[in-house]
Every structure is written in structure tokens, then in C-alpha cells.
Amino acid sequence: IGDSKSEVNKMIKDANDQAEKNVIKSNEIFDKLLEVRKKNTEEKIKQLKNQAIKDIKNASINIAFESVEKLLINSIDKTKLDKIYSQSIQETKLALQKKSS
Numbered sequence: 001i002g003d004s005k006s007e008v009n010k011m012i013k014d015a016n017d018q019a020e021k022n023v024i025k026s027n028e029i030f031d032k033l034l035e036v037r038k039k040n041t042e043e044k045i046k047q048l049k050n051q052a053i054k055d056i057k058n059a060s061i062n063i064a065f066e067s068v069e070k071l072l073i074n075s076i077d078k079t080k081l082d083k084i085y086s087q088s089i090q091e092t093k094l095a096l097q098k099k100s101s
Contacts, residue, residue, distance in 0.1 A: 056099045063092050 067088040071081070 052099075056096065059095050059099050060092070063088075063095055067092075 067084075070084055070088070
């Protein structure tokens with residue numbers, strides 16, 4: 001009976017030791033997984049930021065081309081040019097505001 005009690009106690013101790021090792025290993029795996037997800041998220045944010053910058057640049061270029069096209073299509077009348085210029089500035093501001101929001 002004494003041997004079986006000590007054997008049971010040893011089995012319990014071994015099981016507790018193994019459970020503790022498993023918890024430590026699980027925590028290490030979890031930490032590594034979180035680190036990978038963090039890096040992936042940071043990379044995705046970087047890509048989205050770069051894409052947003054490209055989109056804003058492209059919008060600015062398109063606005064500039066459209067403004068030049070409007071200037072060329074319309075006559076060179078000073079009042080018309082002033083009006084087109086003011087409208088182009090407003091359109092540029094609105095387009096950039098839309099892109100940035």
C-alpha cells in the first residue's frame with residue numbers, strides 16, 4: 001500500500017510537471033502566433049498607406065489633366081478663364097478631401 005501511494009504521488013507529480021510544460025509550450029506558440037499576426041497587420045497597413053498615396057497622386061494628375069483640357073476646350077476669354085480657374089481649384093479641393101476621408 002505504501003508503494004502504491006508513493007507511485008500514485010509520483011504519477012500525479014509527473015502529470016503536473018507535464019501539464020506545466022504544456023502550458024509553457026502553448027504560451028510560446030501563442031506568443032509566436034501573435035507576433036506573426038502583428039507583423040502581417042503592420043505590413044497590410046503599410047500597403048494600404050502606400051496605395052492611398054498612389055490614389056491621391058493619380059487623382060491629382062487626373063484633375064490637372066481635366067483642368068488643362070477644360071482650358072483648351074473653352075475660349076481664351078479672360079472672364080471665362082478666371083471662372084474655370086476658380087472652378088478647377090474648388091474641384092481639386094473637393095476631390096482631395098474625398099480621397100483623404
